[in-house]
Amino acid sequence: MTAKRTVRLVLSLVAGLLLAGTATTQAHAEDGFRFWGYYQWTSSQWSFAQRGPDAVVPADGSVEGWRYAVGGAKPRVPRAAGDFEAICSGAPAEAGKKRVAVVIDPGTGEDEQPGEVVGLATGTCVVTDPKSNGAQVLAAAKPTRIEKGLTCGIDGYPSKGCGEPVKNIKVPASDPQVQLSIARPVGSSVVSDEPSDNSVESRSVWWPYLIVAVVLIALIVGGLILVRARRSRA
Structure with missing residues (x-):
């Protein structure tokens, strides 16, 4: 020993x-x-x-x-x-x-x-x-x-x-x-349905860009409608 x-x-x-x-x-x-x-x-x-x-x-x-x-x-x-x-x-x-x-x-x-x-x-x-x-x-x-x-x-x-x-x-x-x-389990290979901290952070980073894109699309669509309305009056 x-x-x-x-x-x-x-x-x-x-x-x-x-x-x-x-x-x-x-x-x-x-x-x-x-x-x-x-x-x-x-x-x-x-x-x-x-x-x-x-x-x-x-x-x-x-x-x-x-x-x-x-x-x-x-x-x-x-x-x-x-x-x-x-x-x-x-x-x-x-x-x-x-x-x-x-x-x-x-x-x-x-x-x-x-x-x-x-x-x-x-x-x-x-x-x-x-x-x-x-x-x-x-x-x-x-x-x-x-x-x-x-x-x-x-x-x-x-x-x-x-x-x-x-x-x-x-x-x-x-x-x-x-x-x-x-505490959260350790060593488990089962994927949780709950979003991870990284996924939450990713959404917080990308959502302003999504809003800008929606606004641009709305402006473009509104502009096309306005042009068509003017042409129909001419």
């Missing part, structure tokens, strides 16, 4: 123990980490992934989840349900491809990386090759920052740092649910 894989395995085990372990019975505050957690939506609830995203091949119709938070013994799951139908409603099934819904929750202001601003929780339908693993599905949904084999940033958040330890954390008993911002 290479040194890189060893480091990744150790960090994964530490994260798993912190998230899946039982809560301490002592009164003092616990210590934890600030990081992106990886989850799967199963049996109508989020469960912490037991393997890294590069070792998971999500099936067609599955939902992957990512949550940035300060975590300890209690899992900090995404704050929105993994509603596949809602997230992938705009992406019809395609032969030879799979659809995976990806929920990305950057967390709350209390969890945010100092000096950075938390964005909205989003849901994206990724249409991709059936063999794509969880890391590839995530990268298709949003840009990722990978360091030492760990997912340290998603869609530019946070811009730096990775899994820093945090002392005396206070994890809330529960997080209020949020409404997902549904």
Whole structure:
């Protein structure tokens, strides 16, 4: 086993123990980490992934989840349900491809990386090759920052740092649910009926010329009618 894989395995085990372990019975505050957690939506609830995203091949119709938070013994799951139908409603099934819904929750202001601003929780339908693993599905949904084999940033958040330890954390008993911002599907070859931004821009550029052409035609036709009227009177 290479040194890189060893480091990744150790960090994964530490994260798993912190998230899946039982809560301490002592009164003092616990210590934890600030990081992106990886989850799967199963049996109508989020469960912490037991393997890294590069070792998971999500099936067609599955939902992957990512949550940035300060975590300890209690899992900090995404704050929105993994509603596949809602997230992938705009992406019809395609032969030879799979659809995976990806929920990305950057967390709350209390969890945010100092000096950075938390964005909205989003849901994206990724249409991709059936063999794509969880890391590839995530990268298709949003840009990722990978360091030492760990997912340290998603869609530019946070811009730096990775899994820093945090002392005396206070994890809330529960997080209020949020409404997902549904993004456009990615990887779909189905052409949308809605006009693209380019087509709208093209119409905005050409419509003045169309008006000028209509006015010229009207003037020409009016002139011909006037000439014929004069000839008929002569």
